[in-house]
Amino acid sequence: MNVDAPSAPRRTEVNAKTILDIRQLTKHFAIRNAFGFQKGVLRALDDVTFTVDKGEILGIVGESGCGKSTLGKTIMGIHPPTSGTMVFEGNDITGQTPSAARETRRHLQYSYQDPGASLDPRWKIRRSLHEPLVIHHGSLSFEEREQRVREILQAVGLPASHLDLYPHEISGGQQRRVGLARILTLQPSLIVLDEPTSGLDVSVQATILNLLLDLRKQFDLTYLFISHDLSVVRMICNRIAVMYLGKVVEFGDTEAVFETPRHPYTRSLLSAIPTIGGARVTDTFSLEGEPPNPGNLPSGCRFRNRCPRAEPRCAEIEPELRADWPGQEAACHVAT
Amino acid sequence: MTSNLLEVRDLRVSFATDGGVARVLDNVNLTIGRGQIVGLVGESGCGKTTLARSILGVLPKNSARLESGTIAFDGTDLLQVDPDALAATVRGRRISFIPQDPFSSFNPVFTIGAQIMDLMKWKSPALDDAAAGGSGWLPRFYGSSRRKADHDRVLDLLRQVQLPDPEAVLKKYPHEVSGGQRQRLMIAMALLPEPKLIIADEPTTALDVTIQAQILKLLRKLATDHGISVLFTTHDLGTAWEICDSITVMYAGQEMEAASSDGFFKRPSHPYTNRLLKSLPSRDGRIAGIPGDIPGLVNPPPGCRFHPRCEFATDLCRQTRPDLTPVGAGHAVRCYHPVAEEKRHALA
Ligand SMILES: Nc1ncnc2c1ncn2[C@@H]1O[C@H](COP(=O)(O)OP(=O)(O)O)[C@@H](O)[C@H]1O
Ligand SMILES: Nc1ncnc2c1ncn2[C@@H]1O[C@H](COP(=O)(O)OP(=O)(O)O)[C@@H](O)[C@H]1O
Ligand code: SF4
Ligand code: SF4
Ligand SMILES: [Mg+2]
Ligand SMILES: [Mg+2]
Numbered sequence: 001m002n003v004d005a006p007s008a009p010r011r012t013e014v015n016a017k018t019i020l021d022i023r024q025l026t027k028h029f030a031i032r033n034a035f036g037f038q039k040g041v042l043r044a045l046d047d048v049t050f051t052v053d054k055g056e057i058l059g060i061v062g063e064s065g066c067g068k069s070t071l072g073k074t075i076m077g078i079h080p081p082t083s084g085t086m087v088f089e090g091n092d093i094t095g096q097t098p099s100a101a102r103e104t105r106r107h108l109q110y111s112y113q114d115p116g117a118s119l120d121p122r123w124k125i126r127r128s129l130h131e132p133l134v135i136h137h138g139s140l141s142f143e144e145r146e147q148r149v150r151e152i153l154q155a156v157g158l159p160a161s162h163l164d165l166y167p168h169e170i171s172g173g174q175q176r177r178v179g180l181a182r183i184l185t186l187q188p189s190l191i192v193l194d195e196p197t198s199g200l201d202v203s204v205q206a207t208i209l210n211l212l213l214d215l216r217k218q219f220d221l222t223y224l225f226i227s228h229d230l231s232v233v234r235m236i237c238n239r240i241a242v243m244y245l246g247k248v249v250e251f252g253d254t255e256a257v258f259e260t261p262r263h264p265y266t267r268s269l270l271s272a273i274p275t276i277g278g279a280r281v282t283d284t285f286s287l288e289g290e291p292p293n294p295g296n297l298p299s300g301c302r303f304r305n306r307c308p309r310a311e312p313r314c315a316e317i318e319p320e321l322r323a324d325w326p327g328q329e330a331a332c333h334v335a336t
Numbered sequence: 337m338t339s340n341l342l343e344v345r346d347l348r349v350s351f352a353t354d355g356g357v358a359r360v361l362d363n364v365n366l367t368i369g370r371g372q373i374v375g376l377v378g379e380s381g382c383g384k385t386t387l388a389r390s391i392l393g394v395l396p397k398n399s400a401r402l403e404s405g406t407i408a409f410d411g412t413d414l415l416q417v418d419p420d421a422l423a424a425t426v427r428g429r430r431i432s433f434i435p436q437d438p439f440s441s442f443n444p445v446f447t448i449g450a451q452i453m454d455l456m457k458w459k460s461p462a463l464d465d466a467a468a469g470g471s472g473w474l475p476r477f478y479g480s481s482r483r484k485a486d487h488d489r490v491l492d493l494l495r496q497v498q499l500p501d502p503e504a505v506l507k508k509y510p511h512e513v514s515g516g517q518r519q520r521l522m523i524a525m526a527l528l529p530e531p532k533l534i535i536a537d538e539p540t541t542a543l544d545v546t547i548q549a550q551i552l553k554l555l556r557k558l559a560t561d562h563g564i565s566v567l568f569t570t571h572d573l574g575t576a577w578e579i580c581d582s583i584t585v586m587y588a589g590q591e592m593e594a595a596s597s598d599g600f601f602k603r604p605s606h607p608y609t610n611r612l613l614k615s616l617p618s619r620d621g622r623i624a625g626i627p628g629d630i631p632g633l634v635n636p637p638p639g640c641r642f643h644p645r646c647e648f649a650t651d652l653c654r655q656t657r658p659d660l661t662p663v664g665a666g667h668a669v670r671c672y673h674p675v676a677e678e679k680r681h682a683l684a
Binding site for chain 1: 379380514516517544545546547548549550552553556571572573574575577578579601611612613615616617618619621622623624625626629630683684
């Protein structure tokens, strides 16, 4: 490796600003046959290492099935990791017991892709918003809870009259707002936002993105922003990690990655975004083929069967992230 | 015969709902030229699928009411054609359909090959109209020579939609192929009857951008090669830019702006379309959005349905719906106060 390499943008060194430190995080799922016998392993997350600074928005991007949600859910303790460590606000949260986890993880929250999943259809919005406080702050009286709930409802831009409605009585965009309010009642410091705007129309997406930026300022939040929508990520994230089949293949400052993508996969992904005023469909270069089955990865570089630049060594040696560019790293043998 | 392949004029469709009658298409117009890819663009609930289904003649029978209007296809008003004849000769033959969710269009218990070959019995171009419209006994005599010809034709089409190893794909079950491959299969099936018009209802919405780029490229190539017109519905303006020759924008059941794709993106003239363009994620960190919510359609706002959210609304807008007003060659808006040149949000 180049000794004069610029400082690694992943900032794998922990410092005073670090809020989350993830090392060699790996999650494998067993692949079972019809009789329940294990016949293989699906490497949904493979050796992922990075740190997150307090107050930043780190984007996680890649095609569906590349392991974005698995990363978020493993950090949240929803899936136990196969190996690796996770340190959040100075506490090692790897393999923590549920009761210890409750206290340390209160400041770490996960916003589900589908807001319906976090709202009980039989409950009025009031009950959905009180419930986390009842669980985590049992000593609060109803009035104290109600006051906090109303403050937060206002912060997410909903009138107090919404407390008496059921989830089906409000729009998709409003459901997302309630989902965020529910998380905010617990005063988190880091929120994993899993596809926070997918399925929303652009005008609703616009209001949710503006809201997320406002809330970050108001409540001092850090976001891990999972999305397959690269134009949203470009607008909102400070740094991004590009994943392909469970591995981070490029990492860096958002502008650097969008302006000078180094990894052939990142290049293909960026050129596929439809851009008004850009190339029409007849002129665009498109990435051939589809990702292979993650239960049966190719040897060497896992992108090689779709890569326009693959060489013989790509089948032999798996490339690791190289910090050879200012503010940017890529895992590719030939990237320059 | 008119020069346009399809002309929808003043189409009114309503739905009976629990809350009352929803006025879902309010005198909508749409024109599709021969060999053109026309984008029907708008946010969810604006009526794209309802318009597509009206053209196909597959509105839900018990809740939908087609109140007035004409749908001229190749010079014939489809609304005046006997429904059985329509089903036999137009729907699924001259006009075919690609749905948003290809999975639900396949039966999970039969192989893909069995399902396509079954379709061929009814939709094969080798079958003439008289036979297709017959009493239903004819297709059961499915001679082996025609079967062989149809099979070869299916394989040929699967190659045209660039499915790797078509013979193997035919032996698979729907869940054994990826979302992108299912969408290629749907395109092949839509091409089978050699249609003049393909209606593609958000065909790439569920796909990743990389696969979307492949499918858009394929659709464009096939439309050109076969001289087919495509009605392409989408809520994504970027996708519309990539593939459409012309664009019609709808809002809450009313069409707001129609123009060539170039004209639309260079000179967006309707207040709603300008707002929509400003809602796209921008690199300077803040997006304008559109204040307010989409209105309900049971008691929609009178006049221009966009008026409660429009910064330029006047009393006239609140009372009377504007007529289509030309603002350039082949470019019209339904608005009393089109956005002036210097205020337009042009992106192209
Ligand atoms: N609970 C699970 N059991 C088995 N496989 C899973 C599970 N969750 C995810 N996977 C698999 O792991 C891979 C990554 O999935 P996911 O993290 O959901 O991707 P993304 O969020 O990027 O779309 C996929 O191949 C998916 O099928
Ligand atoms: N079968 C139906 N019964 C009642 N209302 C319907 C039905 N189908 C659609 N609608 C209503 O018609 C409007 C337009 O829907 P749709 O055509 O599906 O819009 P889009 O495809 O643009 O999202 C919506 O308000 C929707 O709720
Ligand atoms: S290592 Fe080889 S196959 Fe992998 S991305 Fe680089 S050039 Fe392509
Ligand atoms: S007609 Fe009036 S309310 Fe409607 S878009 Fe034009 S200015 Fe706005
Ligand atoms: Mg996911
Ligand atoms: Mg629709």
